[in-house]
Amino acid sequence: MRRLGRILAVEDLLWAGWLAILRPASGGLFLEGGWVSGFLVLAAAGFWGAALLGERGQARRTGGPLLMSLGMCAIMIDAGLKQLDAPIELRIAHTLAVVVFGAVAAWQHQATRGGAWLHAPRWLRRALSWPFVMVLADMFSGMLEALAGPKAWTSGWSGEQLFTLGFVFVVTLPVIFAFFVVAPRKTVCPEVHVTTTTWALRYLWAVATALFGTLVLGAS
Template sequence: MRRLGRILAVEDLLWAGWLAVLRPASGGSFLEGGWVSGFLVLAAAGFWAAALLGERGQARRTGGPLLMSLGLCAIMIDAGLKQVGAPIGLRMAHTIAVVVLGAGAAWQHQATRGGAWLDAPRWLRRALSWPFVMVLADMFSGMLEALAAPKAWSSGWTGEQCFSLGFVFLVALPVVFAFFVVAPRTTVCPDVHVTTATWSLRYLWAVATALFGTLVLGPLVA
């Protein structure tokens, strides 16, 4: 159990609960618009705050994951504003805010060499990032369904089918996982060292729970 705790963090357990149970039961609520898309906007804004805050003495952030994470947040907020039918003025204000905050994040990153001007405890930064972690879990599961829908498992194991599924799980989804999981979490907690082997096991965990939700629980609650 202790060894398992070294592999799976709290975020991985939250992901498992969403991918295996809550998403199938909700029907993919974040993709349907309405008030839940407003939550998407607030979740991404919370992650911006977590990414711009630091911790005294923490390890330095690298520019790549920071850029990937904040860029993903900007895309998610824009998608949420479109889903709730936000007026064009609000969407323009969001674009301006992204440019200003992005420039500020780049300036802070260069000036502090990967640090932050404002400090906050790790528990607060992780709490601010958790809602967006759930949004990304929903997006990850949606992409898995799009790339490897349930019908893909019942259409016969031809060579073409095996190649297609192999490409999805060995190439496409690992890239999605790197954007949706590795980059955001290393941005929020850069001082938590996680090996490539551990991230690989976490990827397999995410895929297993997502497949359970899609292939097993999803049909039961449909």
């Protein structure tokens, strides 16, 4: 159990609960618009706050994951506003906010060499990021269902089908996992060192729980 605890963080357990149980039951909750899209916007904004905060003496952030994470947030906020049929003035304000906060994030990153001007404890940064982690879990599960849903497993086992599934799980989904999981979590908590092997095991965990939700609960 202790070794398992070193591999799976609280976020991984939240991911598992959403991918395996809640996501199939909700039917793609975060893509239905209405107040849920409002939650998506607030979740992404909370993640921006967590990404701009730091901890005294913490490890330095690297520019790649920071750019990937904040870019993902900007895309999700824009998607949420479109789903809400927000007025054009609000969408223009969002674009300006992305430009301003993006410039601030870049300035802070350069000025502090990967640090932060404002500090907050790790628990607060993780709490701010958790809603967005759930949004990304929903998107990850949706992409897995689109690429390797029930039809992909019942349409025969030809060489072409096996190659397609292998490419999805070995190439496509690991890249999505890097964008949706690795980069955001390394941005929020750069002081937590996680090995490549651990991230690989977390990827397998996410895929297993997503497949369970999609193939077992989603099909029932």
